[in-house]
Amino acid sequence: xxxxxxxxxxxxxxxxxxxxxxxxxxxxxxxxxxxxxxxxxxxxxxxxxxxxxxxxxxxxxxxxxxxxxxxxxxxxxxxxxxxxxxxxxxxxxxxxxxxxxxxxxxxxxxxxxxxxxxxxxxxxxxxxxxxxxxxxxxxxxxxxxxxxxxxxxxxxxxxxxxxxxxxxxxxxxxxxxxxxxxxxxxxxxxxxxxxxxxxxxxxxxxxxxxxxxxxxxxxxxxxxxxxxxxxxxxxxxxxxxxxxxxxxxxxxxxxxxxxxxxxxxxxxxxxxxxxxxxxxxxxxxxxxxxxxxxxxxxxxxxxxxxxxxxxxxxxxxxxxxxxxxxxxxxxxxxxxxxxxxxxxxxxxxxxxxxxxxxxxxxxxxxxxxxxxxxxxxxxxxxxxxxxxxxxxxxxxxxxxxxxxxxxxxxxxxxxxxxxxxxxxxxxxxxxxxxxxxxxxxxxxxxxxxxxxxxxxxxxxxxx
Numbered sequence: 144x145x146x147x148x149x150x151x152x153x154x155x156x157x158x159x160x161x162x163x164x165x166x167x168x169x170x171x172x173x174x175x176x177x178x179x180x181x182x183x184x185x186x187x188x189x190x191x192x193x194x195x196x197x198x199x200x201x202x203x204x205x206x207x208x209x210x211x212x213x214x215x216x217x218x219x220x221x222x223x224x225x226x227x228x229x230x231x232x233x234x235x236x237x238x239x240x241x242x243x244x245x246x247x248x249x250x251x252x253x254x255x256x257x258x259x260x261x262x263x264x265x266x267x268x269x270x271x272x273x274x275x276x277x278x279x280x281x282x283x284x285x286x287x288x289x290x291x292x293x294x295x296x297x298x299x300x301x302x303x304x305x306x307x308x309x310x311x312x313x314x315x316x317x318x319x320x321x322x323x324x325x326x327x328x329x330x331x332x333x334x335x336x337x338x339x340x341x342x343x344x345x346x347x348x349x350x351x352x353x354x355x356x357x358x359x360x361x362x363x364x365x366x367x368x369x370x371x372x373x374x375x376x377x378x379x380x381x382x383x384x385x386x387x388x389x390x391x392x393x394x395x396x397x398x399x400x401x402x403x404x405x406x407x408x409x410x411x412x413x414x415x416x417x418x419x420x421x422x423x424x425x426x427x428x429x430x431x432x433x434x435x436x437x438x439x440x441x442x443x444x445x446x447x448x449x450x451x452x453x454x455x456x457x458x459x460x461x462x463x464x465x466x467x468x469x470x471x472x473x474x475x476x477x478x479x480x481x482x483x484x485x486x487x488x489x490x491x492x493x494x495x496x497x498x499x500x501x502x503x504x505x506x507x508x509x510x511x512x513x514x515x516x517x518x519x520x521x522x523x524x525x526x527x528x529x530x531x532x533x534x535x536x537x538x539x540x541x542x543x544x545x546x547x548x549x550x551x552x553x554x555x556x557x558x559x560x561x562x563x564x565x566x567x568x569x570x571x572x573x574x575x576x577x578x579x580x581x582x583x584x585x586x587x588x589x590x591x592x593x594x595x596x597x598x599x600x601x602x603x604x605x606x
Contacts, residue, residue, distance in 0.1 A: 146412060153303075165463075166223045170470050175214045176226045177263035179207050181256065182232070184359040185339060186247055188352050194250060196450055199243040206240040228260070229253050248534075250351050251345050252343035254373040254461045259339045261469070263360065265382050268476050269331045273324055275483040277601055280320045280492040284601070287313040287594040292587040295410065295500035298302030306572040310594065311585040317597050319392040324604075326385035334378035337362040343598040344460035366572060374460040376450065379472050386479045389593070390443035392557035393482050397437040404430045408503070412494040432485045439478040446475025467473070504572045508537050508547055513569040513578065522561045532559045534553070 183204055191198035191274045210232055211418035213219040230253075288309035297307035337357035340347065346369040353365035366372040403410035417432040449471035453464050511533050518529035535558045541546050543554075548570040555562045568574055580586045583593075 162223060166467070167219050167224060167227045167466050168225065168231055170473060171228045171260075172259075173473065174257075174264055175232070176211070177267070178228050178232055178256070179211045181259045181339060181360065182247060183207055183265065184356045185251055188356045189246070189249060189357065189432070191355065192350055193394050194349050194351070195246045195382075196290055199246050202240045202243045203236070203247050206244065209239055210235050218293055226571070227253070227257075229256050243338065247593060250325040250342065250347040250349040251339065252341075252373070254343050255338050255341040258341070258373050258375070259337065259360075261376075261457075262302040262334055262338065262378055264473075265334060265378055266331060268480075269327045269382060272386070272389075272476070272480060272483070273327055274325075276320045276324045276482060277605065278484055279487045279490070280317045280597065280601060282487050283313045283317045283320070284594050284597050286310070286490060286495075287317070287590060288373055290495060290497075291590040291594065292576075293495060293497050293500060294504045294576055296504040297585070303503070303509050305512055306504040306509050306575045307585040308576060308590055309497075309500060310587070312489075314590065314593050314597065316396055320389070321600075323385060323389035323392060326388065326489045327382065330378065330381040330385055333381065335361075335363045336366045337364070338366050338372035338375070340365060341369035341376075343369055344373055361544040365395065370460045374457070374465075376465065376468050377455055379468060380447070380450055380454070383443070383450060383472060383475055386475055387440075387444045387447045390479050390482060393479075393486050394437045394440040395484060396490075397433040400433040400493070401430050401437070404428075404433075409496055409499045410503070411496060413489060414492045414494075417489050417492070432489060436482045436485055439482050442478040443475040446471040446478075494506040501572065505546065508540065508546060509569045509576045510572065511577045514547060514566065517566055517569045518559065518562075521563075521565065522559070 149437055151311060173360050186195075186203045186207070189195040190197050206277050210219070213235070219235065221231050225234050225536065236247065289310070290313070291308060291310040293309040294306050295309045295312065296303045297312075328349045337353065337360055339356050339360070340351050340353040357363070357365045366375075400411065400413070404413055413428070413430055413432070415428075418428045418430055448492075450468055457464055497540065514536065515526065515529040515533040518524045519526050520531055522529075524532070531573070536547060536550060536555060539554060539558070540550050543549065548567055552562065552564055552566075569578070577586055580589060583589070
């Protein structure tokens with residue numbers, strides 16, 4: 144029996160193993176809306192250019208709308224033997240309108256059709272992720288405004304470094320998310336060229352209007368080279384690259400949430416909705432949502448790696464290897480979307496233990512740099528000498544079991560005779576934080592101003 148899709152070239156259909164390895168309908172069916180949208184634009188262009196009749200075009204569009212309604216209602220039956228979303232839609236269209244359905248594929252190939260569908264899908268996904276990242280930023284800005292003056296320890300090497308505010312810490316992730324949005328938007332600009340009309344690889348002899356279909360589908364222009372049009376997957380690679388970086392940012396915050404929620408830190412408490420218990424230890428409140436965000440980053444990075452490996456050795460133009468571009472991309476982008484939703488929820492609902500944060504900031508000699516700066520400003524010491532004097536005082540305080548402000552003035556003068564009691568004004572964490580007024584610094588007024596700026600920036604970008 145001749146294979147229905149491949150026509151007369153093959154006398155027998157594929158055996159079961161070939162069907163199993165070749166079919167993509169199990170995952171590319173999520174392209175249904177994009178596939179039908181592209182087909183309708185192609186059909187309208189074919190009618191306008193006189194390649195098919197207006198009557199056939201009207202039948203095709205009505206039939207495509209009927210197929211779309213069936214899929215959206217859950218009544219459509221996807222068939223593995225038809226391989227992919229394109230042939231499933233076209234076959235059902237033929238059932239509904241008859242021979243006119245066969246005219247839809249004039250002047251196009253599944254090669255440019257799938258490239259189009261994937262571009263439309265990635266573009267839609269970027270828009271959705273951008274909205275999610277904006278919501279994530281908004282949640283962080285809310286917490287930054289709320290905790291502009293909440294003092295916590297700032298860390299380097301996970302060791303206490305200098306006091307900062309929790310609001311300032313939140314705004315650091317707002318900056319990261321802004322870069323993530325910028326990368327995704329940049330990828331969107333570059334992908335916004337329509338491959339429809341490139342056909343299999345060489346273009347077509349029919350008098351098609353690619354400018355018309357590009358405009359109809361919201362693209363800036365058609366692609367310029369038919370070979371590249373059907374073999375390009377840079378738009379997926381760029382999006383996955385941006386997604387991997389965004390997921391890495393989420394993973395860093397997830398790690399901090401895990402650390403901060405431990406009894407040793409006790410900086411935050413996650414609500415019950417983002418934690419789970421233990422099957423054996425009734426006291427446990429595990430930060431599972433944060434841990435899973437941290438883990439899902441591996442799936443996003445893995446999706447990027449998978450597609451890079453798929454594409455690395457392919458000659459022009461289309462090869463069947465490229466069917467493996469979708470599942471990894473779908474999984475990675477789904478994982479990022481879910482992670483963003485979870486992280487935004489955690490940021491918005493976690494409870495901050497201001498007392499524990501402040502106490503931790505007051506330990507670990509976090510104002511040592513303030514002392515060194517005071518020695519430079521007030522006594523005129525070179526910074527390297529001031530650094531040495533401060534180190535000696537830290538060692539003295541550590542030996543005595545006190546923080547720097549627990550040393551007497553006499554003890555301080557043993558290290559540097561010029562020290563006066565004015566030094567105690569810079570050793571408190573409040574004074575330390577308030578003094579960091581340089582642009583981008585952690586002073587509470589800086590944080591409030593930065594949060595207000597970001598709020599306006601979100602509003603501006605939303606318009």
